[in-house]
Amino acid sequence: MSSPYYLRYYDPPEHLQRYILVLFHFYSTKKDVSDRNPGAHPQLILCPQGTGGMRFPDGRYDRLGRVNLAGGMSTAIPFDVSGPWHTIGATLSPLGWAALTGVPLRDHMDRFFDPEELLGPEITSFADDVNERYLSGELSGQATGYALCDWIAERLKPIKxxxxxxxxxxxxxxxxxxxxxxxxxxxxxxxxxxxxxxxxxxxxxxxxxxxxxxxxxxxxxxxxxxxxxxxxxxxxxxxxxxxxxxxxxxxxxxxxxxxxxxxxxxxxxxxxxxxxxxxxxxxxxxxxx
Missing domain, CATH: 1.10.10.60 (Homeodomain-like)
Structure with missing residues (x-):
């Protein structure tokens, strides 16, 4: 029997490897998925298909959107998703988070939130476009990840x-x-x-x-x-x-x-x-x- 899970990692372009640790493409054919995310690093994540969210220690339940920004977790956080579930994302280094968002990571831990708060409305229009192209088969998971890299690269700012x-x-x-x-x-x-x-x-x-x-x-x-x-x-x-x-x-x-x-x-x-x-x-x- 084939696995209900698929996961593939891709290296980011060499000029971005100080900012982006890895690109990932994951999908599950299961109707319901529950697990825990150790969440050591910040991530910018596209979610073309699937609904769900994460339950935090304070009782807050953050729902997944079609694009999500996570600042990292202080402990393992449980999540649940109704599938099929497809996600493509970039895991950010500490330098990558700082250069992309310009805000302290300490103020954005243990959250899974709407990235428009830090990245502006253009992230939503970008996500809507590439998610649709991915679901139609025009873009592969790898190509979608590299498109996300390009979007990030254009917005990196220098830090001291x-x-x-x-x-x-x-x-x-x-x-x-x-x-x-x-x-x-x-x-x-x-x-x-x-x-x-x-x-x-x-x-x-x-x-x-x-x-x-x-x-x-x-x-x-x-x-x-x-x-x-x-x-x-x-x-x-x-x-x-x-x-x-x-x-x-x-x-x-x-x-x-x-x-x-x-x-x-x-x-x-x-x-x-x-x-x-x-x-x-x-x-x-x-x-x-």
Whole structure:
């Protein structure tokens, strides 16, 4: 029996790879889909077909539109969709979010909202056009993704060079280990400790300690979802947590599953969302695998 799910990732054009981590094309033939989104990164998402939404911890239910902008999630968020469901999107880096929207990510976490709020009405007219062309068969999922890239590229704005350097330094710090010490971040910055915390929260959505905690759990889950792990990688994961109950608690918080369930067939959407291309683009596995 063929799978009711289809997922394909595409690399963005080389000149956009600092801004867009990956393009994705997903569809499901199932009538009803429910899962959880770990949502580590912001996304701009086209939804040509399907209806549904996401339920947030405060009880708010955000409905999916034909085009959606998500700033990233602080924990795994449940969603439900009535299908068939088709979606094409771009996962944004911290630099990409800042250059596209011009607003602090910290103020737009845990939301799935109408992108006209930040990108203007032209995003809706663009989405209506490409969604229709996709559904008619004129555009493939890949071609729709590249059209989205072109739309984004024309609207990227420069940010302060010193802030761009802070983003790169923060990513370098995160990539040193699954559990990078906070002092290692502050030592490399030209800002005070408090200024560093404010700027990291502005561009990454969370202050440094919370950011490291979330990325530790999601990266560990991404590794554990792989079919084979080396002894070295298993040891690195184990060393990043106090003990196994701590690891189970953290992965459950940010991915909504225990490590024993990762990589199984029960939640194929979550497993695909834990794919590692996003982290590889940000060079967050350099010293881990």
């Amino acid at each position: 060079p010193e802030h761009e350097a802070l983003i790169e330094q923060t990513l370098d710090w995160l990539g040193k280990s699954l559990n990078p010490p906070l002092e290692g971040l502050y030592e490399r910055m030209s800002y005070s400790r408090r200024q560093t915390e404010r700027l990291v929260e502005r561009y990454f959505g969370s202050p440094p300690a919370a950011l490291a905690r979330k990325y530790r759990a999601i990266r560990a889950a991404a590794l554990l979802a792989q079919p084979k792990l080396s002894d070295r990688t298993q040891a690195i994961i184990a060393a990043a947590f106090h003990d196994r109950p701590h690891m189970v608690h953290e992965i459950s918080r940010y991915c909504a599953h225990t490590p024993t369930r990762l990589g199984g067939d029960e939640d194929p959407i979550l497993v695909t969302l834990l794919q590692m291309k996003n982290f590889q683009r940000l060079q967050l596995f350099n010293n881990i695998k």
